[in-house]
Amino acid sequence: MSVYNFSAGPAVMPKPVIEQIQRELPSLNNSGMSILEISHRSQQFEQIMADAVANIKDLMAIPDDYHVLFLQGGGTGQFAAAPLNLATKHRSIALLDSGHWAAKAGAEAKKLRFHVTTLATTESGKYRELPRLNQTIPANSFDYLHVTINNTIEGTAYHEVPESNIPIVGDMSSNFLGERYDVKDFGMIFAGAQKNLGPAGVTIVIIKDELMHHVDGIPSIFDYQLNADKNSMLNTPPVFAIYASGLVLKWLKEQGGVDEMEKRNRAKSSKFYDYLDQSHLFNCPAFKDDRSLTNIVFSTTHDKLDQAFVEEATNAGLLNLKGHRSVGGLRASLYNAMPMAGVDALIDFLYQFEKDHKEVTTHVSN
Ligand SMILES: *Cc1c(COP(=O)(O)O)cnc(C)c1O
Secondary structure, three states: OOOEEOOOOOOOOOHHHHHHHHHHOOOHHHOOOOOOOOOOOOHHHHHHHHHHHHHHHHHHOOOOOEEEEEEOOHHHHHHHHHHHHHOOOOOEEEEEEOOHHHHHHHHHHHHOOOEEEEEEEOHHHOOOOOOOOOOOOOOOOOOEEEEEOEEOOOOEEOOOOOOOOOOEEEEOOOOOOOOOOOHHHOOEEEEEOOOOOOOOOOEEEEEEHHHOOOOOOOOHHHOHHHHHHOOOOOOOOOHHHHHHHHHHHHHHHHHOHHHHHHHHHHHHHHHHHHHHHHOOOOEOOOOHHHEOOOEEEEEOOOHHHHHHHHHHHHHOOEEOOEOOOOOOOEEEEOOOOOOHHHHHHHHHHHHHHHHHOHHHOOOOOO
16 A cells, blocks of 8 residues: 655655665765764765755755855744844844744744734634735834745745845745745745755755844854854754755756746645535635645544544555644645645545545535
């Protein structure tokens, strides 16, 4: 039985990459040493790091006045690092409250005694659509605007970056390299690798040079300038996670890059959304224009039935379809490495499940 992993993260990785890791694991490039053993100061690893940085720059068409850093601590670490590094003038940040992860970012900044102002929220509508700015941001009041570009838990995404007269810090944890964005629209972008890139353990930070400066009194490990000066090797980096992510970056380039990924992700997600929209059992709460390409949130709207769905799907090899504990329901993550065959298998399963549960089909339209 083939198995498809729809987890939001850690998540599916490309099969050819897993196979390459398996082949290379005992001895990297005939060195007699495993990637699990080699020094981060070795020439071999320096090359792996340099290739990974160059490939991210190439895939995202990153302008020359940005740095690419590999850090640790995940997206959660960046909720602290971003204000510590960037909110030095006003000690004040603005936020678009699009759901769980935006709120977490705001809470972490507050914990560090930064001022956090929510400029727009869609909380009252249960985050089924995205908050949007309807005024210019007052000049000289905030250091940056925090935007969760893809809302992993609510299943929404900004396909257009909000217009902003202050730098945007974009949390792309769950659609990094899955959709084309113009890096120039951002002061900074961050993403944990474990959603749409590689294994857990490395966090990518892309930052505009003019926003980077030495900041007194912050932990070295979170100091962007220091990490840039040290080529992301201020301390021992997560060697394996960077290596594996590097292989995925090469795979992405072979496949045709970000534009091709976006094309495939659009094809996969629209096929699934189309199924949900005509279904008399399954419902998709996210507003059409704001729907994520990578995380599709849906439900039967009956808790018991959702639970039965997850159990039966698991038995059929369709794994990790349970929604996030904070919103319940169901969720299918269709990241870059998820083939169309996985989506087809999932749709076939939904079709059969719906047929088997005709008694509860009360159509809930969007
Ligand atoms: C998963 C996630 C995070 C948290 O990431 P960690 O790497 O687990 O700290 C932050 N933001 C978004 C949008 C996420 O999906």
